[in-house]
Amino acid sequence: MPVNWLCTCCVLHLTLVLYFAPVEAVLRCVCVCPKNLQVTENRTVFVKIIDEPKECVCEDVVHGSPMECLHCQCKHEMLAVTFIKVVIFIIILILSLLILYMLYLFAEDLYVRRYGRSCWATKPTRFGQQQSRLDRIRNSTEKWRKGLAEQRKNVFHRHTMLS
Incomplete structure (x- = not known):
């Protein structure tokens, strides 16, 4: 407000x-x-x-x-x-x-x-642990990096494209 x-x-x-x-x-x-x-x-x-x-x-x-x-x-x-x-x-x-x-x-x-812990309210996860906004950003960034590494491996080493 x-x-x-x-x-x-x-x-x-x-x-x-x-x-x-x-x-x-x-x-x-x-x-x-x-x-x-x-x-x-x-x-x-x-x-x-x-x-x-x-x-x-x-x-x-x-x-x-x-x-x-x-x-x-x-x-x-x-x-x-x-x-x-x-x-x-x-x-x-x-x-x-x-x-x-x-x-x-x-x-x-x-x-x-x-x-x-975060100074704002946190969102409970599936396993009952608290996860801050910063942790969620870090997790999504890590997931994106893993997907990018997988794509690089497929394109440059296996010479296949993901669809």
Whole structure:
């Protein structure tokens, strides 16, 4: 229940921030100029942050002569900084949650090794013994490794395929 509540609060907060936050945008002027007039594949790109689209003039961005600017193509672009910040925030949040989960698994593994039982409820097996979640994972991994070894033996030594 607390995890669902926490996720709901995070999504609600993120939605409110995105809805009410002023849209931050950065205007920049990008001028693409050819290095040589004969070769059109080699180009030089000049970028300058501007305040208004009217300021996107080749002479101000390239700092060259008007003859050089005849062959340049300049246009202004608007970058949505808020969107980039939100994407980075979501990525950092997901990575943080994964790291916290990994730390929890390490702590539980240490607890199991120290006290010999899991801190959570365990599931009884057929023979009445208790089996922790970590033991079940280890058993299934061991079973998978045995099956993989059997397949390797069949394919590489006996030259037969399992169906």
